[in-house]
Amino acid sequence: xxxxxxxxxxxxxxxxxxxxxxxxxxxxxxxxxxxxxxxxxxxxxxxxxxxxxxxxxxxxxxxxx
Numbered sequence: 001x002x003x004x005x006x007x008x009x010x011x012x013x014x015x016x017x018x019x020x021x022x023x024x025x026x027x028x029x030x031x032x033x034x035x036x037x038x039x040x041x042x043x044x045x046x047x048x049x050x051x052x053x054x055x056x057x058x059x060x061x062x063x064x065x
Contacts, residue, residue: 005029006061007042009053026061 001007009025027050031041036052043050 001029001040001055001058001060003029003032003040007058008061009044010057010059 005028007027007029009027025044025046027042027044027046029040030043030050033039033041038056039052039054040058041051042053042058
């Protein structure tokens with residue numbers, strides 16, 4: 001994942017989730033930090049939230065393209 005990627009929150013990263021049951025929270029990666037290689041900064045579109053999130057709890061929203 002990189003800056004500008006559209007992401008979806010995934011609270012169950014170890015479980016295969018049926019697309020119809022996926023979380024609808026969408027955001028965009030706005031920053032990365034080499035000092036925190038397992039995290040990125042996300043601005044969420046669908047809720048009033050932003051912050052640093054673990055990559056393990058994110059999935060690309062446009063992965064099927």
